Amino acid sequence: MARRNDQRRAALVDAAIEVLAREGARGLTFRAVDAEAAVPVGTASNYFASRDDLFTQAGARVYERLQPDEATIARQQAADRDRETYAELMRELVGRVTSFRTGYLALLELRLEASRRPELRKVLTERVRADVDANVAYHEASGLPGDATAVKLLILTLNWLIVEQLTLPDVFTEEEREQLVTAAVERIVAAK
Secondary structure, three states: OOOOOHHHHHHHHHHHHHHHHHHOHHHOOHHHHHHHHOOOOOHHHHHOOOHHHHHHHHHHHHHHHHOOOHHHHHHHHHOOOOHHHHHHHHHHHHHHHHHOHHHHHHHHHHHHHHOOOHHHHHHHHHHHHHHHHHHHHHHHHHOOOOOHHHHHHHHHHHHHHHHHHHHOOOOOOHHHHHHHHHHHHHHHOOOO
């Protein structure tokens, strides 16, 4: 039976994210999570039914931590509805995601592991699909320029820019990254 101390569970899942980012999916063991969280050996196995459960909860936690805070959402909702503002929102998004380096690297590890674990693939597919749908719905409700296809193209484009920034940070300077985000919005999103 899994334990219910939510604070301890969150600390263990956060530790799993760190292990995934540093050691990859093969390094994600209950013992490694216990060591990362600085808890007694055997603690993680009391909170998670299996490694698959740990993988799944780590993926969910990354998405939870990548969500913008209420102040960011309020600022976005009050902003202008043009491509320039859209580009600024996308630059903020790239900055927010890249500032949680270990979370994004853990997601990449989870995606690779999902190619070998059908249950994890199912969970991640549902989560990513829901994320895409939520982004499209938010975009359509916001009145920003562009359509659902533009949102999906930006997701694909910016995801790879983020991968580049996190894995090979010297390929593009910060200034180049900002220019590339702006260019992506200008070229993908049709003007109103």
